[in-house]
Amino acid sequence: MSNKPEAGINVLLQVGDGGQLTDTAITHSIADATTLETTDDFVGLGVEAGMRMTVSGFSEAANAFSADVVSVATGSITFRKPVDGSMNAVTPVVEVAGDSVTLTFEKFTSLDGQDDTSRDGSGSPIDVSDKTTGGWGATLTGTRSLSISCSGNAKWPDTDGIDYLREIWEAGSTVNCKAVDNAVGDHYYGPFSVTQHNVSGATDSGTKYSIGLQNASRPTYVKGA
Numbered sequence: 001m002s003n004k005p006e007a008g009i010n011v012l013l014q015v016g017d018g019g020q021l022t023d024t025a026i027t028h029s030i031a032d033a034t035t036l037e038t039t040d041d042f043v044g045l046g047v048e049a050g051m052r053m054t055v056s057g058f059s060e061a062a063n064a065f066s067a068d069v070v071s072v073a074t075g076s077i078t079f080r081k082p083v084d085g086s087m088n089a090v091t092p093v094v095e096v097a098g099d100s101v102t103l104t105f106e107k108f109t110s111l112d113g114q115d116d117t118s119r120d121g122s123g124s125p126i127d128v129s130d131k132t133t134g135g136w137g138a139t140l141t142g143t144r145s146l147s148i149s150c151s152g153n154a155k156w157p158d159t160d161g162i163d164y165l166r167e168i169w170e171a172g173s174t175v176n177c178k179a180v181d182n183a184v185g186d187h188y189y190g191p192f193s194v195t196q197h198n199v200s201g202a203t204d205s206g207t208k209y210s211i212g213l214q215n216a217s218r219p220t221y222v223k224g225a
Contacts, residue, residue, distance in 0.1 A: 010183045011117050013150045013211070014108040015164065016176035019054065021046060021105040028103065029096040030063050034070075036077045036103075047072045047105050052176065052189070053079055057101035062090050068189070068222050069105070080222065087190060087218040108178050112161045113209070115152040119179040119188065121145070146188060146215040147195075148179050154199060154207040162199070162209045169194035174216040185224025191216040 026040035036055070047053075047069065054066040067079035084090050123141035130138075154162060168175045174191040181187060196212025 006182055010180070011119070012114060012180045013111045013117050013148055013213075014178040014180055014187075015111055015161065016052065016106045016108050016178075017160075018176070019052075019104040019106040021051075021107070022102065024057075024102045025099050027096075027098050028101045030058065030060075030092045030094055031076070032094065033082075033091050034078055034080060036079065038075060038077070041074050042072050042077060043074055047077065048107070050108065050185075052106040052108065053077065054104045054106070055101070058095050058097050060093050060095050063092050063095055065090050065092060081220065083220050087220045089220075106176060108176075109160060110180075111150060111152070111165075111211070112158065113152040113155045114150055117150045117152075118148070119181070120147045120149070122147075146179075146190075146219050148177065148192065148213040149196075149211070150213075151208065151210040154209045156207070162197075162211065165194050165211055166197050169197040177213060182224070186222070187224070188219045188221050190219030 023040060023042075023045065026038055028040075029037045031037045036053075049069055049071055051069045052066055053069050056064050058064065065082040065084055067082035070078040070080050072078075082090050082092055121144065123144045125139040126142040128138050128140050129136065158164075165175065174193050176190070177192045178187045178189050192213040193216045194211065195214045196210060198210040199207060200210075201207040
């Protein structure tokens with residue numbers, strides 16, 4: 001494995017489509033903690049590696065989760081890092097179920113025209129200094145937050161990128177995003193609020209955009225390949 005520095009091209013904001021692909025009418029089963037087996041042909045249905053799979057309808061509580069799709073075959077899906085609705089890690093258990101199970105797949109696409117993207121983590125310091133710290137401050141990390149800032153060149157017409165994020169901002173709702181760190185796909189995933197949505201254009205220059213996102217709940221970190 002190379003340990004050379006990566007170019008900044010690999011720091012990307014990816015935006016989810018809200019889950020446009022759903023399957024409810026086929027028998028599914030959890031084969032183990034990382035494999036879902038099915039009688040359906042998910043390759044033909046359009047399921048791809050990198051999508052986010054959300055599972056509901058199994059009787060076992062641990063089998064209500066979302067996870068990244070690693071690979072897809074005609075009769076199985078391999079996934080990783082399953083979490084529950086509060087973004088806490090869960091371990092799925094073996095279970096067979098019928099048509100009551102619903103699978104939703106969300107596709108993530110890199111926001112077009114990105115030029116400068118950053119992921120910023122912060123934590124509010126809690127002062128825990130006392131008489132034993134010798135006049136020095138001592139802190140613990142308090143409330144953590146994760147923000148994403150992204151700027152670039154607007155490419156019109158745009159219905160899947162900055163215009164979609166404008167709709168999220170205008171509605172005051174949230175959008176699932178991935179903040180991808182590197183070429184192997186390490187990323188934070190979770191729902192984000194749109195806190196900034198700017199579009200600008202100077203004379204004789206292309207239209208620019210600037211997007212700000214803030215975690216709406218606890219995100220989860222997923223290691224890539």
